[in-house]
Amino acid sequence: xxxxxxxxxxxxxxxxxxxxxxxxxxxxxxxxxxxxxxxxxxxxxxxxxxxxxxxxxxxxxxxxxxxxxxxxxxxxxxxxxxxxxxxxxxxxxxxxxxxxxxxxxxxxxxxxxxxxxxxxxxxxxxxxxxxxxxxxxxxxxxxxxxxxxxxxxxxxxxxxxxxxxxxxxxxxxxxxxxxxxxxxxxxxxxxxxxxxxxxxxxxxxxxxxxxxxxxxxxxxxxxxxxxxxxxxxxxxxxxxxxxxxxxxxxxxxxxxxxxxxxx
Ligand SMILES: [Fe+2]
Numbered sequence: 001x002x003x004x005x006x007x008x009x010x011x012x013x014x015x016x017x018x019x020x021x022x023x024x025x026x027x028x029x030x031x032x033x034x035x036x037x038x039x040x041x042x043x044x045x046x047x048x049x050x051x052x053x054x055x056x057x058x059x060x061x062x063x064x065x066x067x068x069x070x071x072x073x074x075x076x077x078x079x080x081x082x083x084x085x086x087x088x089x090x091x092x093x094x095x096x097x098x099x100x101x102x103x104x105x106x107x108x109x110x111x112x113x114x115x116x117x118x119x120x121x122x123x124x125x126x127x128x129x130x131x132x133x134x135x136x137x138x139x140x141x142x143x144x145x146x147x148x149x150x151x152x153x154x155x156x157x158x159x160x161x162x163x164x165x166x167x168x169x170x171x172x173x174x175x176x177x178x179x180x181x182x183x184x185x186x187x188x189x190x191x192x193x194x195x196x197x198x199x200x201x202x203x204x205x206x207x208x209x210x211x212x213x214x215x216x217x218x219x220x221x222x223x224x225x226x227x228x229x230x231x232x233x234x235x236x237x238x239x240x241x242x243x244x245x246x247x248x249x250x251x252x253x254x255x256x257x258x259x260x261x262x263x
Contacts, residue, residue: 031254033067034195035111040221049214051175067255072193077120077154087153089165097147099128099166103236103244104202107159108189111253115159119251120190122152123163130169130183139172164242170209182209182216189251196251203229204245 046057085091090101104123108116126132126149129141133148147166155161170180184201191197203216207229210216219225227250236244 030072030192032072033255034072034193034252035255036064037252041224043215043218043220047214047218049175050218067195071195074194075120075190077118077190082152082154087151087161087163089147089149089151089163091164092148093146095146097127097144097166099144099147099169101164101242102167103162103164103238103242104185104230104247105160105162105233105236105244106230106247106249108155108161108191108249108251109159110191110196110251114253115155115157116191116196116251117155117157117159118192119155119159119161120152120188121155121161122150122188123165123185124150125165125185126168126171128166128169130171132171137171141169141171167204170207175214180209180212182207182213187249189249191251198249198251200249201228202245202247205229205232 045053047053090097108119108121110116124132126137127142127144127147129144131137131139131141131143133143149168151163151165153161153163165185168183168185170183173179173181182203184203187198187200187202189196189198201215203210216225216228219228230245230247233244233246236246238244
């Protein structure tokens with residue numbers, strides 16, 4: 001630990017209509033260091049089956065930098081950043097999007113099982129026909145003028161997030177002959193520290209494309225692959241409205257085991 005780490009982070013202040021106000025309190029129990037994850041914890045950056053990784057992976061070994069206050073504090077987020085419909089992707093346009101309406105929810109924990117409140121959860125996804133509203137996505141599936149496919153929310157005091165959206169369709173991606181991505185929702189999470197950033201994909205149970213998808217299978221540990229698959233939740237369904245999937249997420253935890261102080 002460096003001296004720099006012992007300096008408490010100042011509260012972020014913002015000039016509002018009623019003067020200077022604190023928009024996010026420093027979190028007293030933020031650890032002073034975070035675990036280094038083993039290399040096998042994530043897919044390799046150069047994975048033969050996923051062709052484009054050959055061009056974009058780093059050619060030199062990674063250099064680990066010491067964690068400083070920059071990595072262990074922030075991001076400074078708060079509910080003031082959220083729009084009213086940011087976590088409901090079905091009401092962001094004049095009309096209703098087409099497809100299976102679903103609720104996707106879960107909780108965000110650190111590796112010690114502590115719920116992480118105030119975590120920014122962002123998602124992006126294809127529409128029900130498997131097409132993104134993006135200028136580079138030109139495959140012949142219909143766009144839905146009532147579905148942009150992007151949402152965000154901040155976890156509550158129990159680490160819980162909820163989205164209402166449309167179940168995405170699978171899409172072809174040209175990696176190899178007859179390559180189709182299993183239906184998925186992209187997730188980005190920003191925990192209490194920048195070292196807890198996680199970008200991942202959520203899948204749906206029983207997808208027939210799992211065995212053929214190099215991206216899904218680049219996570220080589222079968223148990224880790226299971227953790228990317230949501231579960232159907234009858235409990236979270238909304239009668240006569242939406243079915244539901246549950247997806248819990250674990251971010252990196254503290255680097256040291258806390259001990260009680262001697263009495
Ligand atoms: Fe995708």
